[in-house]
Amino acid sequence: MIAFRDVSARYPGAPGNALQGVTLVAERGAVTAVAGPNGSGKSTLVRALLRSVSLSSGLVTIEGVDVHTLSRRAVARRVAVVPQREEPAFPLLVRDYVAIGRYPHSGLWGAPTAADMRAIEAAVTRAGIEPLTGRRTDQLSGGEWQRVRIARALAQSPEDGSRPGAAAIVLDEPTTFLDVAHEMAVFELLAGLARAGAAVLLVTHQLNLVARFADHMVLLHRGSVAASGAPGDVMQASILERVYEWPLVVTRDPAVGAPTLVPLRSSAAAGTRP
Amino acid sequence: MRSRTWLLAIAALIMVSALGIAVGPTPLSLHDVVLALMGRADAATVAIVRAIRLPRVALAALVGAALAVSGAVLQGSLRNPLAEPYLLGVSGGAAVGAVLAVSAGLGGSGVGLPLAAFAGAVGAVVLVLTIARAAGARGDPRVLLMAGVIVGAFANAVIMVALANAPVSAVRGATWWMMGSAADATWERVVWLALPVAVAGAALLTWGREIDVLALGEDAAASLGIDASRAARRVYFASAVLAAATVAAAGLIGFVGLVVPHIARAAGVRQQRPLIVAAALIGATLLVGADIVARTVARPAELPLGAITALIGVPFFLLQLRRLG
Numbered sequence: 001m002i003a004f005r006d007v008s009a010r011y012p013g014a015p016g017n018a019l020q021g022v023t024l025v026a027e028r029g030a031v032t033a034v035a036g037p038n039g040s041g042k043s044t045l046v047r048a049l050l051r052s053v054s055l056s057s058g059l060v061t062i063e064g065v066d067v068h069t070l071s072r073r074a075v076a077r078r079v080a081v082v083p084q085r086e087e088p089a090f091p092l093l094v095r096d097y098v099a100i101g102r103y104p105h106s107g108l109w110g111a112p113t114a115a116d117m118r119a120i121e122a123a124v125t126r127a128g129i130e131p132l133t134g135r136r137t138d139q140l141s142g143g144e145w146q147r148v149r150i151a152r153a154l155a156q157s158p159e160d161g162s163r164p165g166a167a168a169i170v171l172d173e174p175t176t177f178l179d180v181a182h183e184m185a186v187f188e189l190l191a192g193l194a195r196a197g198a199a200v201l202l203v204t205h206q207l208n209l210v211a212r213f214a215d216h217m218v219l220l221h222r223g224s225v226a227a228s229g230a231p232g233d234v235m236q237a238s239i240l241e242r243v244y245e246w247p248l249v250v251t252r253d254p255a256v257g258a259p260t261l262v263p264l265r266s267s268a269a270a271g272t273r274p
Numbered sequence: 275m276r277s278r279t280w281l282l283a284i285a286a287l288i289m290v291s292a293l294g295i296a297v298g299p300t301p302l303s304l305h306d307v308v309l310a311l312m313g314r315a316d317a318a319t320v321a322i323v324r325a326i327r328l329p330r331v332a333l334a335a336l337v338g339a340a341l342a343v344s345g346a347v348l349q350g351s352l353r354n355p356l357a358e359p360y361l362l363g364v365s366g367g368a369a370v371g372a373v374l375a376v377s378a379g380l381g382g383s384g385v386g387l388p389l390a391a392f393a394g395a396v397g398a399v400v401l402v403l404t405i406a407r408a409a410g411a412r413g414d415p416r417v418l419l420m421a422g423v424i425v426g427a428f429a430n431a432v433i434m435v436a437l438a439n440a441p442v443s444a445v446r447g448a449t450w451w452m453m454g455s456a457a458d459a460t461w462e463r464v465v466w467l468a469l470p471v472a473v474a475g476a477a478l479l480t481w482g483r484e485i486d487v488l489a490l491g492e493d494a495a496a497s498l499g500i501d502a503s504r505a506a507r508r509v510y511f512a513s514a515v516l517a518a519a520t521v522a523a524a525g526l527i528g529f530v531g532l533v534v535p536h537i538a539r540a541a542g543v544r545q546q547r548p549l550i551v552a553a554a555l556i557g558a559t560l561l562v563g564a565d566i567v568a569r570t571v572a573r574p575a576e577l578p579l580g581a582i583t584a585l586i587g588v589p590f591f592l593l594q595l596r597r598l599g
Contacts, residue, residue: 085491100483156498
């Protein structure tokens with residue numbers, strides 16, 4: 001379980017708080033989605049978890065342990081983050097890239113242990129990237145690369161690790177630049193991980209997919225929580241319109257009946273065109 | 275890299291080293307070389323091999339290995355294929371030290387000039403680290419790169435001012451030193467170079483996996499539990515020690531640090547630890563070979579080693595590029 005309790009954070013030199021009293025919990029066995037406009041504090045939340053930004057108040061805990069009492073490596077052993085942007089400066093073999101996920105677990109010189117090999121193997125299978133392991137990271141398509149990155153995170157936070165419980169994974173906009181099929185495949189993979197017991201914390205702009213895949217949803221607005229709860233409760237036109245400052249309607253999608261956001265053309269707000 | 279390629283690289287270094295000992299004003303056969311190394315040749319040959327040629331080959335090999343390793347870890351940790359020790363202020367600082375020493379009349383064969391060059395290099399490194407630290411930019415190793423380039427530019431300006439009104443002999447002395455040479459090799463110098471190279475090299479090998487993580491970018495490094503800017507500064511310091519030690523031992527020898535890591539990568543070495551070893555092997559081979567060319571082509575005069583490394587390295591590098599493309 002990853003928990004943020006009344007977290008406020010401010011960047012050095014910034015006029016205001018980037019996060020203001022944010023509370024949210026990502027439970028095991030669930031997909032928890034964090035959405036919100038650009039600059040609403042989503043990425044700062046991830047940085048607060050990794051201690052890359054210092055808190056002015058509040059507490060971030062993993063399984064009840066305050067991350068500020070842990071070393072960076074200890075945090076990395078407990079939760080794996082797939083950052084928004086990442087590109088190896090020089091291409092690696094996919095197998096070796098996934099193995100880097102074991103870095104926080106190994107000693108300075110430690111050769112890979114049997115546990116490392118098992119975690120890597122399991123991560124490769126779970127992410128469905130067996131056919132890619134011999135390829136180079138610069139030879140992958142966008143969709144393949146995202147799956148490989150998720151595999152690295154799974155190797156870092158394995159389902160069958162030495163700790164009781166399952167993986168804890170945080171993803172910052174993992175489906176940017178992906179087409180519909182690859183985007184769906186990533187969401188299905190994450191939902192499957194949650195079903196298997198992982199705590200999945202997902203930062204995303206894909207509200208309509210959040211409505212279908214997430215168990216819990218938190219909407220951020222200017223560093224504060226504007227709404228949180230089941231996606232059906234959060235995805236209301238009045239809330240979303242205020243947060244995104246754009247005219248929109250929320251309807252039901254015809255296939256599965258999940259709440260679906262439809263942004264309107266700006267002219268529709270003035271009533272000139274439907 | 276396959277084990278056959280590793281064996282090939284080791285064999286190449288041994289062969290070029292044997293050649294380096296054999297070639298000279300008194301040409302020796304490989305048989306003579308082996309006998310002399312074992313002390314079973316005549317006294318004069320043993321003296322030539324043990325006191326003159328072997329230290330020179332050893333010095334060139336160490337310089338090549340150190341520069342190549344320095345470049346390999348800088349490229350990885352700063353995520354920049356153009357990174358190399360000379361781009362990051364080390365050569366500039368060393369040159370300032372050398373030029374000031376020559377201007378102050380320390381240009382002879384003593385230890386004054388190498389020490390001044392080493393002090394200049396270390397000074398530049400400390401300046402770069404201080405600037406990078408002050409500039410902050412949380413977790414962004416690019417600040418280090420910029421600080422290095424700026425310190426290098428400043429050093430160039432200082433050199434030009436110092437040389438503008440210096441006597442011609444001083445200018446010539448400083449210029450010759452800046453072109454690099456293994457001609458002054460002694461066992462004493464080899465040992466003085468080997469010590470920092472061994473310490474910094476061992477440290478960098480130990481940090482190899484950390485550098486692999488750094489090469490993914492600062493966000494990924496943070497998610498794997500590494501403070502990217504701090505780790506990059508540490509790697510920079512160790513690689514700068516390597517480069518500064520070579521500068522004190524043999525002057526400025528460019529190009530090795532930039533190109534050798536790319537040659538190693540083109541041979542299929544991707545992870546940092548094997549890359550460090552491969553770069554050391556290839557760098558040593560390249561520099562011993564370049565030194566043979568430097569002292570034979572225009573005999574009895576010697577050509578500047580730094581120019582030879584570029585003359586050999588550039589076509590080789592272009593060939594590798596073509597094979598990759």
